[in-house]
Amino acid sequence: MMNTKVIDLKDALWLLLLAVLALLPLVPFVSGSFFGMHVLILVLLFASMAQAWNIIGGYCGQVSFGHSVFFGIGAYGAGMAVVTYGGLPWGGILAGMVLAAVVAVIISYPCFKLTGHYFAIATFAIVEIFNRAFLVWEWVGGALGLDYPVIEEGLANLMWYETKEGYYYCALGLFVIVFGIVRWLESHRFGYYMRAVREGQETAESLGVNSTAVKLGAMAISAALAALCGSFFVQYNLRVDPPMVMSLDMSMKFVLVTILGGSGTLAGPLLGAAVLIPLQEYTRAFWGGLGGGVDLMIFGVLIIVIVIKEPAGIIGILAGIGKSLARRGGTAQGGA
Amino acid sequence: METFAQVVLDGLLSGMVYALVAAGLCLIWGVMDVINFAHGEYLMIAMYVSYWLGFLANIDPVVSVIAAGVFIFIIGALTYLLIIRYTVGKPPLAALLATFGLAMFLKNLCLNRFSPNFLILSDTWLGGKTFQLGGLIFPAPQLAAAALALIVVGLVYLLINSTRFGWAVQATAMDREAAELMGIDTERIYILIFGIGGACVGIAGGIMPSYLAVHPEVGSLFGLIAFVCVAMGGFGSIPGAFLAGLLVGVAEALAGFYIAPVFKYIAVFGLYLAVVFLRPKGIFGW
Numbered sequence: 001m002m003n004t005k006v007i008d009l010k011d012a013l014w015l016l017l018l019a020v021l022a023l024l025p026l027v028p029f030v031s032g033s034f035f036g037m038h039v040l041i042l043v044l045l046f047a048s049m050a051q052a053w054n055i056i057g058g059y060c061g062q063v064s065f066g067h068s069v070f071f072g073i074g075a076y077g078a079g080m081a082v083v084t085y086g087g088l089p090w091g092g093i094l095a096g097m098v099l100a101a102v103v104a105v106i107i108s109y110p111c112f113k114l115t116g117h118y119f120a121i122a123t124f125a126i127v128e129i130f131n132r133a134f135l136v137w138e139w140v141g142g143a144l145g146l147d148y149p150v151i152e153e154g155l156a157n158l159m160w161y162e163t164k165e166g167y168y169y170c171a172l173g174l175f176v177i178v179f180g181i182v183r184w185l186e187s188h189r190f191g192y193y194m195r196a197v198r199e200g201q202e203t204a205e206s207l208g209v210n211s212t213a214v215k216l217g218a219m220a221i222s223a224a225l226a227a228l229c230g231s232f233f234v235q236y237n238l239r240v241d242p243p244m245v246m247s248l249d250m251s252m253k254f255v256l257v258t259i260l261g262g263s264g265t266l267a268g269p270l271l272g273a274a275v276l277i278p279l280q281e282y283t284r285a286f287w288g289g290l291g292g293g294v295d296l297m298i299f300g301v302l303i304i305v306i307v308i309k310e311p312a313g314i315i316g317i318l319a320g321i322g323k324s325l326a327r328r329g330g331t332a333q334g335g336a
Numbered sequence: 337m338e339t340f341a342q343v344v345l346d347g348l349l350s351g352m353v354y355a356l357v358a359a360g361l362c363l364i365w366g367v368m369d370v371i372n373f374a375h376g377e378y379l380m381i382a383m384y385v386s387y388w389l390g391f392l393a394n395i396d397p398v399v400s401v402i403a404a405g406v407f408i409f410i411i412g413a414l415t416y417l418l419i420i421r422y423t424v425g426k427p428p429l430a431a432l433l434a435t436f437g438l439a440m441f442l443k444n445l446c447l448n449r450f451s452p453n454f455l456i457l458s459d460t461w462l463g464g465k466t467f468q469l470g471g472l473i474f475p476a477p478q479l480a481a482a483a484l485a486l487i488v489v490g491l492v493y494l495l496i497n498s499t500r501f502g503w504a505v506q507a508t509a510m511d512r513e514a515a516e517l518m519g520i521d522t523e524r525i526y527i528l529i530f531g532i533g534g535a536c537v538g539i540a541g542g543i544m545p546s547y548l549a550v551h552p553e554v555g556s557l558f559g560l561i562a563f564v565c566v567a568m569g570g571f572g573s574i575p576g577a578f579l580a581g582l583l584v585g586v587a588e589a590l591a592g593f594y595i596a597p598v599f600k601y602i603a604v605f606g607l608y609l610a611v612v613f614l615r616p617k618g619i620f621g622w
Contacts, residue, residue, distance in 0.1 A: 063429055110613045116428070117371055118612055121567045124560060125605035132602045248560070252436060259433060293444035300444065303437030308422040311430050 017267050024172060035285070037164040043277045044171035045232060048178040050257035050269030052225035055182060057255065058263035059191065060218040061198030062112070066123035067226050067254040069107075069130045070100040072246035074227025075234040076140055082157070083146040084139075089158050093231040097224040104223030105216050112215050127251055134242040145241025146234075158235045167236055174232050178225050183266055185221075194218050198264070226254070260306050262315030271314045338471050343593045344586055349478040351585020353540055356485035357558055358565035358577040359492055360536030366572020367509040367529045369428075370420060373435035376559020377442040378408050378534055382541025383550040384446060390457045390545060397460055397546045398480065404542030405535045412534020413527050420530065439559075447552040454549040462546045477546035488539055492532065493574050505529060509572065537562075557601075564608040570621030579619060583607065 027040055049071065056062050077096020078089040085092075111122050135143045153160045160166035185191040193214045196204035201211045234240045244250075261272020279302070283295035310316045361375045382404040389400040419438060423430040457463070465476040496502040507515040508525045516522050548554070565584055569576025584604050591603030611619065 110609075114612055114616050117365070118567050118616060118618070120371070120432070121563045122609060122612060125564060125608050128560065128605045129602050129609075132598050136596065136598045248556075255429075256433065256436075259429060293448035296444040297441050297448065300437040300439070300441030303440065304419055304434050307426075307430050307434040307437065308419065311423075311426040 017270065020270070021176075027168070034164065035281075037168055039278050039281045041164060041167050041171045041236065042281065043273045044168075044175045045229060045236070046253065046257050046277050047270045047273035048171075048174050048232075049226060049229045049254055050261065050272055051178045051182050051266075052222050052229060053254040054258050054263060054265075054269050055185065055194070055225070056215075056218045056222040058258055058265070058268070059182075059185070059198065060194040060215055061264075062215055062219070063120060063255070064108075064123050064219070064222075065120055065248070065251045065255060066107070066126045067223070068127055068246050068248070068250035070104055070223035070226040071230035071233070071250060071254075072130065072134070072240075072242070073100040073103060074230030075240045075245045076134075076146075076230075077227065078158075078231035079146040079148075079234045079240045080140065082151075083141070083148060086149075088156060089231065089235060093228065096231055097227045100227035100230075101220040101224040104219045108216060108219045109212075112212060123251075124248060127246060127248055131242050131246045134246060141241070143241065145239060145244070148238035159238070170232060170235075174229065178228070179266070179270070181221070181225065186266060190214070190217065195264075256303065260303070260313050262313030265315050268313055268315050271318070275314055339593075342472055343589050345472055345474070346478070347586035347589030348582055349475075349482045349585070350589065351582040352482035352485040352489075353478075353544070353581075354558075354561055354565055354584055355578040355581025356489055356540040357537050358562040358569070358581050359489045359574055360533040360540075361562045362533075362566045362569065362572060362574055362577040363492065363496070363529055363536070364533040365566055366574075367505055368420070368526060370423075370431040371435070371563065372415070372530075372533070373432055373559070374415065374439040374442060375533075375537060375562055376555030376557070377439045378411060378537045378555070379541040379544075379558050380446060380550070380552065380555030381411065381442060382408050382538040383544050383548070383554060384450060385538075386542045387455055387457055387545045387550045390460065391455075397457065397543050398462065400545075401484065401539050401542035405538040408538025408541070409531040409535040411538075413531040415534070416527050416530035420526075443552050443555070450552070452552055454551045456549045457545045460546045475547070477543075480546070481540070481543045484543055485540060488536060489574065489578055492536060495532075496574065501528075561604060564604060568608050568611050568618055570618030573618070573620040576618060576620035580611075 024044075049067075053064070053067050056064055074093065074096040077092040077094075077099065079092070081087050081089050081092025081095070107126055111119055111126075114122055134140055140146075148159070150161075151157055151159065153162070153166075155166065158170065185194070193204070193209050196207070196209055197211045197214050204214075205211050230245060233245070237244075257272040257276055258269050259272075260276060261270065262268030276299075280295065280299055283298050287294035287298070306313070310320075312319070357375070357379060360378075361372060364370055364372050364375075385404045385407050386397045386400040389395040389403060390397060395403075415435070415438065419434050420431055423434055460477070462477040462480055466473050467476065468474070494502075496505055504515070504520045505525055507518065507520060508522045512522050515525075544550075561584060565580040566577050568580035568583070569578070584607065587603045587607045588600045592600040595603075615621065
């Protein structure tokens, strides 16, 4: 009896997700407002970023605060292809993804020997090191960063000026790619390995799972997808500098969106982004002018409240509502 | 050679202050296994307390240290009562994220109230004074801060290791339930530890306006350096955090002087990685 209800809830969430996905491509025709489009694009981008983090942080249980490094590498890949070499961004995007995966494996291998807070602080340290190194590295533009030249808009250059619709469809494409990969991983053997490592590394190893290989693989996939998100981010912003992409705040966004949505679940990152990003953007628009800071104060308080009240994230709140509805339905039937 | 000694001296002086900031964090981490992400923001608020006392009431930072320490003690205790208490027994990340939210709130509250401008206290007792000893130049404010840090870290160490209260703290850190069965009020211990951890960083922040400008972002980097010191020193070890603070200060000064200022923090964070890759639980960890 209990089991069927849990499955019902999961199916309901799936249907909800599918419904949202089916409706999303129609949004540009409905929403004429520039700002509304901007928020939607950011929701899709941050949902994808959070989902990329979710692979290693949620499913595999290794809480990394270093994802802004991979995000930044992707951003610089696309940025340098366009700005430094005057070419199309696509080669740079691919190079950024591969490089991010390689860097992820190289730096994660020693870090995975650390546990708990030692691991978390090591990933902070790596972000700070990359941040400073990029600030003084002339080849990547140093502290000035890279500013995009004005070139022809369109899909080839992955750049639009007049409307945001092009970006919107690209963000949607990004979203579908990242969520599709994670959905596939979830039901594939590797996904089970990841969850086994999260639940108990020793137990997983005793059953023949090579936990180091699983964690490194998950990290590589996660980093490559984070880099893909980074290259979209730079194409959307048309500018990149080290503090913008490789910072602790950016790393925290990967973690926050996922955890507040519900980590280790497919829908969590989308839920987290769908709640937090509009909140962030609209509070910024409303209160951003009042001497600054009010939007982020509200954001900070909100983080505290969600973490304290519902550590399972927004998906936990939904599950709670679903459960109480099911209970009410059950008693109503019993009464009749 | 003389330059080298001077650079190392400067590093040691700032390292002592890092050690004091880290000691507060270390206490909280060691007893409760909580990383307080708002630690750097405590420092920033302490600096504002000291700055405004100096600016409005003309009280020197050397005196305001006490007020800043007491103020952050209260903020620390309140952090525990209002936030940390509710994260006990939840996923380990909960306290870290909640304190990150608190850090964000505090930083932007100060940004909103006091503007992002750098505020500098002029005409302090120690400001700009130096004295020489055998070819080495000692800047008075940094020296006073270092001496104060040394004293406070020593007192905290004594408090934890040779008082009844300290033994109760250690018992609570080892096993909360067993400590409670022995009649220790662990809730009170937690409140006090958060308060004392805050007071340490409050004292460090209280004296800093003698030589450092105050602004809302000033705490972030100190907070990060404190994390690095604590983890480098080893879980909950105050001597470890102290040693790590000195190492970090010297590494920072040497890299900043001999390579380039921007390499300061590459050296600091690189040093942390080197230490934990060799000893995954820190210098004095096990």
